[in-house]
Amino acid sequence: MIPLFFLVVSGECLVAFLLLVKIGPLRELMMKGLDQVKMRKGTILTIAGTISVILFSNFISIVKIQNKGSKVGTMTPMDQVLWRTNLLEATLMGFSLFLGFLIDRMHHYMRKLIKLRSSTGASNQEVERLEKEKMVLKEKEEKAAEEVNRLRKEILNLTDNLKKLKLDCTEKQKQVETAEAHVTALQKQAEDLLLEYDRLLEDNQNLQNEALAYRS
Template sequence: MTPLLCILVIAEINVILVLLFRTPLRKLVMFMLNRLKNGHGPIMSTVGVTLFAVLMSSLYSILRIQKRSMESGAVNPTDQVLLANYILDSSLMGFCLFLGLMIDRLHYYVKRFDDSERTKPCMPSYETGSD
């Protein structure tokens, strides 16, 4: 699961970078995000909730392993490997959720900014001169 989460974090970072800078690629990403959010909104929230549930399960497993090592007093090498893997997976899941929220907010702000620029009326410039 770790390679999949790493690929997801890298993809989300790339989407954020594309949204931050005005490039032709930003129009494509905005179009895709509009289609994704308008047509399939509940699917994205379901994916987010599922990822959050897996994150909570991973955190529970981390706490269980730490409790087991505290009770026994001896550190088991297998538990150390499992603990490191769970910590890595849970941190990547947390990053994915955070970056997903950032993409959602950036999409909202960029869309709102582009709409306000499009509907901005042309105001005449009044020069102040001395009479």
């Protein structure tokens, strides 16, 4: 079993190395392979459980051999070989389980990291879109502000023109009132002149009558 576990540990070390170091598309291929492996979670747990049982059995064997050597005072060469073999197997199995757990965690967190990067990329795109919309709204706001300023200037100009027109209208109204007063005065003066003219005609007629009477 020792060569088998050496092979397993070497393979796990290679997988861990490929997960840690990005070499071309190997990391992506390894991630996809681990995704496929994790789909058979029951098989993996069965293998891990079997290795754990064997590891526990080796640990018990190591303890028994040590206890036997302690009682006798020394271990026989066979016991030493068995002890070293069990210790090596236990070490390889423990290291294999540790590497398996490490690879599982690395795969889990790298998958989370990939999802986080994807969501971050989507968030960045959303932020860029919002920034563009903000720029468009800012441009519209600037145009609206310019239009408001232009309308304000037009309103001010119209207000000034209206004030000027009111002043002109007031002056013309005063001129009209003055002209009407002058016309009224002229009319009154004309009436007085007509009365005076009528009186003079009457006096002239009287004088003519007196002259005719005197001649007769």
